[in-house]
Amino acid sequence: MHGRVKERTSEEKKAIIYKQQQAKLKAYTQGIDTIFSQRKLNECDENTLLLIAKLLSNNPDIYTLWNIRREILLNGGKQIKQEAVASELYLTEECLRTNPKSYSAWHHRCWVLDNCPEPDWQKEVDLCAKYLKLDERNFHCWDYRQFVVNRAKVSYEDELKFSTEKILQNFSNYSSWHYRSILYKTLSPKSDLFKEELDLVQNAAFTDPNDTSAWFYQRWLLGKCEIPLKVLLAFCNTNMAVVTLTKPTEKPPYFYINNSKTAMNFQPFDENAKCSNIWISSDIPSVINFDQDVVSIAIDNESLINLEYDINNKELKYAEKEPRPLGVSFSEEIRPILLEQLESCRGLLDLEPDSKWTLLTAALLLRGLGGDENNLKSIEMIDKLKEIDYLRKGYYNDLRSQWILNDHLNNVMKNGSLFDNITIDDQSITALYNIEYLLGSRNISVSSKIFYEKLVNKISKIKRTTIQYLGK
Incomplete structure (x- = not known):
């Protein structure tokens, strides 16, 4: 009918969008080629900066263009000119409007202020406050705020006040809780401030029990006690040597025969691991006289630990006399x-x-x-x-399995030794944890089919251990 705009079909719209995308792609490719060519010929100038700015405004995540831009701005010097600072900061703001979470744009802003003669740090602090009003959970902005407040010499108390205000505005602001944990790197449980923080967490929890932010912060606040690095157990026979530790380390243990260090070529239990709490070696020196030599192990230049000879099994072994109970994680x-x-x-x-x-x-x-x-x-x-919470049933099964296994192993350590036969008669265990506590036993009996299969698959290389399935 007359006077009515003809509506395009979906195919026509697709064709128009495709044509526009191809035009943008062509312009973008030509721009990139021009910049690379000018850089190769050492002909970068103000026009190059303008072209780079145009491309970055549409796509601020091309870090190569930011690097070229920094090269031009420095121009062989150590700092950029003060007159260029305003335009660079404006460019980053423009880019952040396109993508508020652009790593490259935030990094360039840090670089500009760190490499200019007269940075206005307080202005940046105020800008962060403005950005966080628009998007209170933008962790890029929170990271940037941490960067600028250090240089602006903002007081510790003022930052705590700012963080508290943000949390009280929205208890679900995980970024603000995390920022608070950075401010409280060392907070003594004996201090009044520690109790005030727990009160803040409780207020958040009672306001919205299903929000995760405060619960995670509480878990961090209560903290974990540092587990000391110790030898948990070790054994050495004519076929292999195994050393398990209380926590992973990058350095393998050292073996000594009659107080002389001996090369054993220890490798992590899991191949290609950079650090491990289980080390294994099959390079057993033929010179070892198991029932007469004094064989010792050491970790991180600690004092030597002597292995005792087990005449029945014809091997040397050691077990921590008072091992830390599994599952005790708080100080x-x-x-x-x-x-x-x-x-x-x-x-x-x-x-x-x-x-x-x-x-x-x-x-x-x-x-x-x-x-x-x-x-x-x-x-x-x-x-x-x-x-x-049935959608996370698998997670709860794994956590339950870990706790039940911990209880079994704690009973073994309480009533005997990790070299004793171990029976884990619980069919509900579906996950394998704390394998370093199981490698000393020669006989392990389990009733869970899933646990049995995982255990067999994991420790098949330890030929001295027999695993028995108790189920039908």
Whole structure:
């Protein structure tokens, strides 16, 4: 009909869009070729900068163009000219409007301010505040803020205040919680500030129990105690030597025969691993007299640990006399605080009995506190989580398996030695953890088919270990 604009068909629209894309691609390719050609001929000038700016405004993630731009700006010197600073900062702002999370644009802004004669750091702090009003979770901007406040000499107290304001505006602001953890790199559990932080977490948790941000921050705040590097167990026979450690290390252990260091060519248990807590060697020196020589091991220049000769199995072996119980991950000094946090979780569960994050945190706290009763309750909570949060049932099964296996191994260490026969009679175990605790045993019996298959597959190279399946 007359007076009405003809609507294009979907095919016509596709053809027009394709034509426009091809035109842009052609212009982009020509621009890139021109810039590379000028750089090769050493003919870069103001026009080159303009062309680079045009291309970056549309696609700020071409880091090669940023590098060429920096070359031109330096022009063989150590700093860029002050008169070029404003235009460079404007370009980054333009690029960040195109992509607020462009790594290259944020990096260039850092570089410009670090390489100019008179940077205005306070202006950058104010700009960060402006950006974070628009997008409070932009972690690029939070990282940039950390960069500029250090140079602007913003006080520690002012930054804490800023972070608190952002959290109170939105408890779900994970970036702000994370930024807070950077400010509190060393925060003593004995300080009043530590308790204030836990109160802030509780306020967030009671406001929205299902939001993850505060729960993760609480887990970081409570902290993990540092596990010392020690030899957990070791054995050496005519076929192989195995050393397991309490935590991974890049350096293999050292072997000594009668106090003389001996090359053993230890390799990580998992091939191609850069660090490991299990080291294995098949290069056993023929000169070892197992029942007479003093054979020792050492890690990181620590004192020598002597291996004892087992006449029944004709091998040398060592086991840590008081190994750290598995699953104890919190430092002893914050145990009273863990109890307080557990009571808070219980209070919240009275109001929100199906809050998955509250249940998970309570289970983790019970595990951190330890004890048979707490461990049993933690398993019950995991079983409930499998029903409430069934989409993550696999995760809860793995966590449950780890805890049950920990309990079995802790009983072995409490009542005997890691070189004893081990029986793990629990068909619910579906994941393999803490293999370094299992390698000393010559006989391992398990009732879970899945666990049995994973165990056989993992330690088949340890020929001295026999694994028996108890199921039908």
